[in-house]
Amino acid sequence: QSTITWRMQTYAGAALAEHVVKPAIDTFNKIAGDRMQIELFYADQLVPTGELFRAMQRGTIDAVQSDDDSMASPTEVTVFGGYFPFASRYSLDVPVLFNQYGLNEIWEEEYAKVGVKHISAGSWDPCHFATKDPINSLADLQGKRVFTFPTAGRFLSQFGVVPVTLPWEDIEVAVQTGELDGIAWSGITEDYTVGWADVTNYFLTNNISGAWIGHFFANQGRWEELPEDLQLLLKTCMEQSHYYRQWWYWGGEASLRVNGDKMQLTTIPDAEWDQVEQAAQKFWDEIAAESETKAKVVEIFKQYNADMAKAGRPYRYT
Amino acid sequence: MPRLATGFVHYVDAMNRFIGRIAMYGIFVLIGVLLWSSVSKVAFLPSLWTLETAQFVMVAYYILGGPYSIQLGSNVRMDLFYGNWTIKQKAWMDAFTVFFLMFYLGVLLYGALGSLAYSMGYFGMQPLEYFAEFFGALFTGGFNAAGEKLGFLERSSTAWRPVMWPVKLILAFGVFLMLLQCLAELIRDIGRIRGEEI
Amino acid sequence: MSQELIAITMFSGMMLMLLTGQRVFGAIGFVGALAGLLLWGTGGVDVPFAAAMKLMKWYPLLTLPMFIFMGYVLSESKIADDLYKMFHVWMGPVRGGLAIGTIGLMVLISAMNGLSVAGMAIGATIALPELLRRGYDKIMVTGVIQAGSSLGILVPPSVVLVLYAMIARQPVGQLWLAGVVPGLMMATMFVIYIYVRCRMQPELGPPLPEEERNVSRAEKLRLLRAGILPLVIFAVMMVPFVRGWTSLVESSAIGAMAAFFAAILKGRMTRDVFETSVRQTLAISCMFMWIILAALGFGAIFDGLGAVGAIESLFTEKLGLSPWMILILMQLSFIVMGTFLDDTAMLVIVAPLYVPLVGALGFDLIWYGVLYTITTQIAYMTPPFGYNLFLMRAMAPPEIGLLDIYRSIIPFALVMVLALALIMVFPQIALWLPGLVYGN
Numbered sequence: 001q002s003t004i005t006w007r008m009q010t011y012a013g014a015a016l017a018e019h020v021v022k023p024a025i026d027t028f029n030k031i032a033g034d035r036m037q038i039e040l041f042y043a044d045q046l047v048p049t050g051e052l053f054r055a056m057q058r059g060t061i062d063a064v065q066s067d068d069d070s071m072a073s074p075t076e077v078t079v080f081g082g083y084f085p086f087a088s089r090y091s092l093d094v095p096v097l098f099n100q101y102g103l104n105e106i107w108e109e110e111y112a113k114v115g116v117k118h119i120s121a122g123s124w125d126p127c128h129f130a131t132k133d134p135i136n137s138l139a140d141l142q143g144k145r146v147f148t149f150p151t152a153g154r155f156l157s158q159f160g161v162v163p164v165t166l167p168w169e170d171i172e173v174a175v176q177t178g179e180l181d182g183i184a185w186s187g188i189t190e191d192y193t194v195g196w197a198d199v200t201n202y203f204l205t206n207n208i209s210g211a212w213i214g215h216f217f218a219n220q221g222r223w224e225e226l227p228e229d230l231q232l233l234l235k236t237c238m239e240q241s242h243y244y245r246q247w248w249y250w251g252g253e254a255s256l257r258v259n260g261d262k263m264q265l266t267t268i269p270d271a272e273w274d275q276v277e278q279a280a281q282k283f284w285d286e287i288a289a290e291s292e293t294k295a296k297v298v299e300i301f302k303q304y305n306a307d308m309a310k311a312g313r314p315y316r317y318t
Numbered sequence: 319m320p321r322l323a324t325g326f327v328h329y330v331d332a333m334n335r336f337i338g339r340i341a342m343y344g345i346f347v348l349i350g351v352l353l354w355s356s357v358s359k360v361a362f363l364p365s366l367w368t369l370e371t372a373q374f375v376m377v378a379y380y381i382l383g384g385p386y387s388i389q390l391g392s393n394v395r396m397d398l399f400y401g402n403w404t405i406k407q408k409a410w411m412d413a414f415t416v417f418f419l420m421f422y423l424g425v426l427l428y429g430a431l432g433s434l435a436y437s438m439g440y441f442g443m444q445p446l447e448y449f450a451e452f453f454g455a456l457f458t459g460g461f462n463a464a465g466e467k468l469g470f471l472e473r474s475s476t477a478w479r480p481v482m483w484p485v486k487l488i489l490a491f492g493v494f495l496m497l498l499q500c501l502a503e504l505i506r507d508i509g510r511i512r513g514e515e516i
Numbered sequence: 517m518s519q520e521l522i523a524i525t526m527f528s529g530m531m532l533m534l535l536t537g538q539r540v541f542g543a544i545g546f547v548g549a550l551a552g553l554l555l556w557g558t559g560g561v562d563v564p565f566a567a568a569m570k571l572m573k574w575y576p577l578l579t580l581p582m583f584i585f586m587g588y589v590l591s592e593s594k595i596a597d598d599l600y601k602m603f604h605v606w607m608g609p610v611r612g613g614l615a616i617g618t619i620g621l622m623v624l625i626s627a628m629n630g631l632s633v634a635g636m637a638i639g640a641t642i643a644l645p646e647l648l649r650r651g652y653d654k655i656m657v658t659g660v661i662q663a664g665s666s667l668g669i670l671v672p673p674s675v676v677l678v679l680y681a682m683i684a685r686q687p688v689g690q691l692w693l694a695g696v697v698p699g700l701m702m703a704t705m706f707v708i709y710i711y712v713r714c715r716m717q718p719e720l721g722p723p724l725p726e727e728e729r730n731v732s733r734a735e736k737l738r739l740l741r742a743g744i745l746p747l748v749i750f751a752v753m754m755v756p757f758v759r760g761w762t763s764l765v766e767s768s769a770i771g772a773m774a775a776f777f778a779a780i781l782k783g784r785m786t787r788d789v790f791e792t793s794v795r796q797t798l799a800i801s802c803m804f805m806w807i808i809l810a811a812l813g814f815g816a817i818f819d820g821l822g823a824v825g826a827i828e829s830l831f832t833e834k835l836g837l838s839p840w841m842i843l844i845l846m847q848l849s850f851i852v853m854g855t856f857l858d859d860t861a862m863l864v865i866v867a868p869l870y871v872p873l874v875g876a877l878g879f880d881l882i883w884y885g886v887l888y889t890i891t892t893q894i895a896y897m898t899p900p901f902g903y904n905l906f907l908m909r910a911m912a913p914p915e916i917g918l919l920d921i922y923r924s925i926i927p928f929a930l931v932m933v934l935a936l937a938l939i940m941v942f943p944q945i946a947l948w949l950p951g952l953v954y955g956n
């Protein structure tokens with residue numbers, strides 16, 4: 001019997017993938033041995049990120065790691081992938097939302113409609129600004145060309161931010177060539193890991209979301225062809241990668257704020273930042289009005305955040 | 319050569335030349351968009367749309383200009399041997415190897431049609447069937463019926479979110495024109511082999 | 517099929533297809549598409565087209581038509597004529613002076629455009645006939661023009677460095693600055709070579725006859741003004757870019773506009789010049805874009821089939837070489853490939869394999885960009901396949917034969933190899949200026 005081979009492409013470039021996906025795939029390959037091997041490709045390597053979804057759905061690529069938003073997924077849940085403004089505060093919020101508040105089922109169903117298997121959702125880092133010039137107030141955001149996620153960009157444009165989307169690997173250079181003034185795509189761990197800390201000077205401690213939601217997907221047919229134990233193994237390795245990221249980011253964010261020497265920290269005072277949080281409430285309602293599925297997801301976010309607030313410390317401090 | 323064949327060559331040449339010469343002035347559109355981008359950045363808020371628009375213009379520029387560039391003979395060949403052959407020898411070789419080029423363009427076209435169908439909301443595996451249905455509906459039932467065949471329109475994953483089908487349509491159309499031009503070149507070469515210059 | 521076998525088959529298939537003389541993009545695209553269809557499995561047929569979308573998103577490519585347009589406006593409108601006159605008068609009295617002046621001319625042309633074609637065209641149309649008329653050795657002058665024009669892609673702006681920057685993901689600004697000193701150094705080395713050679717063999721480059729030398733001092737100074745225009749165009753384009761006011765692509769559009777207006781102001785933008793510049797810009801841009809499109813598709817399929825991994829492990833593990841050996845081997849392979857492969861295709865197909873490796877070996881990728889650029893220049897000047905050779909053949913007057921062109925290149929290629937070696941041994945030649953400006 002011959003080895004099953006899959007091609008998987010991630011949204012991340014090589015430097016970041018070293019942490020967010022490669023260990024999991026290496027582990028899988030080691031255990032699966034001759035039965036199955038997954039070859040991992042990085043951002044835009046085989047197909048551009050914009051074509052990623054279609055490539056997977058057509059079987060050009062067998063599996064994908066991405067958020068819904070960056071790969072322009074043609075589903076109702078696209079806007080929630082990546083950073084939906086203020087939907088979560090901590091990275092643990094994400095698995096709770098998916099496993100205990102019903103998001104898993106919604107995602108599963110939405111992707112089945114378009115021929116894609118949603119394998120599992122994972123949680124990443126919070127979304128902060130990394131910029132060349134300091135941001136000390138909302139006014140400083142005016143006119144900044146910032147690389148960010150489409151939905152986050154849509155939200156931020158009301159504060160004068162000019163969202164720009166470029167191939168991930170081009171970001172560092174784009175900051176240097178003046179195409180970008182900054183980046184609102186990650187926490188500080190990634191800024192250091194992928195080299196953005198070398199081309200920007202300031203890190204804004206306020207975030208617009210506490211954790212990124214990203215997923216593993218596979219071509220439906222290809223997934224169904226796998227024997228059950230390999231499906232299980234794949235799922236397990238992916239879960240393992242979610243776990244790795246929980247501590248890698250959580251510890252990394254704190255450590256680099258305290259010990260990092262490449263970026264200076266700035267903060268917008270809470271009272272002013274409150275405007276942004278208020279705006280997010282309105283944004284949620286706008287999104288909810290777009291469709292039934294979206295309304296359902298927004299409802300879940302609201303319920304969850306209300307529960308957390310009621311639970312009090314350490315879940316929420318205010 | 320049969321009248322039909324020479325007529326085809328002349329028609330394709332004229333059409334591609336016409337389209338190519340329009341595309342040619344795209345360079346000024348491109349310059350304009352980029353200058354606007356710098357001006358708007360200095361004067362007020364930078365525009366959301368300039369970079370992507372410039373990219374779309376660039377696609378139109380080189381894809382629609384492609385057949386004309388073949389007419390102009392600007393596509394490099396490795397002429398280590400080729401350069402020393404007579405016109406007739408070149409025609410023989412080209413008449414044969416142009417099929418490789420057309421194969422490539424065919425694959426490109428198939429991919430473009432698949433991607434175009436996707437951008438119109440078709441998620442199946444048979445883009446050609448989809449277009450047959452789409453145009454069937456368009457001709458029998460008009461725009462409304464064709465509209466029914468549209469699904470989730472693909473949008474670029476940027477904050478500007480333009481729909482993607484126009485640029486994919488240009489790509490598919492341009493590759494198709496390129497194929498026509500290659501066919502014309504083939505007929506021209508057959509003519510040369512038979513001692514006629516079309 | 518094993519991955520090694522796939523790598524070998526695809527490469528030799530491409531070589532074979534190129535030898536048939538079919539258009540380069542067709543040859544490369546065909547091999548990629550066929551491999552995609554036969555070996556990829558489901559969906560391989562979509563990869564060549566996905567490359568078109570990738571190409572669209574490569575925003576630095578927007579500079580390509582801009583720099584090409586600039587080059588054509590400059591050469592077609594004969595703005596360079598005044599420059600040539602300046603060098604002619606100032607350098608004429610020296611032995612080999614006109615040839616040395618031509619190198620000077622090439623440096624200034626290089627500062628105004630991003631390709632070597634413009635320099636080649638200007639050299640071949642303005643300088644070449646004059647040099648021949650003055651009794652310069654035809655082999656010497658053909659070499660001067662080819663070597664001189666190659667500075668076009670080393671002195672900023674440079675399209676080749678933009679392409680390299682895209683593939684290596686390195687900042688264009690730093691790469692451009694890194695090219696300045698090596699470019700000037702190479703120009704100086706050419707000048708030294710010409711000077712020494714003409715000292716030894718005066719018949720190769722006779723000084724201007726006495727009667728042509730009596731140009732008044734005032735006139736001589738007036739001629740210097742011709743040098744202002746290139747500096748202005750260079751400054752209008754580069755200053756806002758380096759200061760961060762405009763982005764790279766925006767600056768290239770500003771440069772294109774500046775050249776266009778300069779031609780209008782000088783009254784040189786005739787209907788003919790306009791038509792030729794606009795049409796040639798389309799023709800050359802299409803040539804580049806279609807080759808890059810085909811090469812990107814080829815590259816993605818090559819990669820997805822595991823052939824990239826095979827080549828990488830060959831270099832790093834199987835051969836067991838030291839980093840420097842690997843580096844030198846890579847440079848050599850560029851020159852070998854340059855004998856049959858188009859430079860753009862070479863860049864798009866091979867650089868993605870090499871560049872990460874160079875980085876992993878601990879070399880500086882900015883420095884490597886300069887090495888890479890000089891190497892490709894040598895590659896496309898060296899027979900039998902070389903884009904600059906074709907151009908020279910097309911532009912040179914009939915008394916210059918193919919063999920002359922081939923022979924003319926030898927001493928200059930050697931000078932370039934020497935320059936390459938110097939920069940390899942002393943990386944500071946390239947890295948000093950970007951370090952100074954960007955402070956790292």
Ligand SMILES: NC(=[NH2+])NCCC[C@H](N)C(=O)O
Nearest residue numbers: 394631632633858859860903
């Ligand atoms: N792909 C090619 N044929 N490139 C032609 C350009 C060669 C060289 N880079 C120049 O600047 O002129």
Ligand code: NA
Nearest residue numbers: 626629668673
């Ligand atoms: Na230049």
Ligand code: NA
Nearest residue numbers: 854895898901
């Ligand atoms: Na060569």
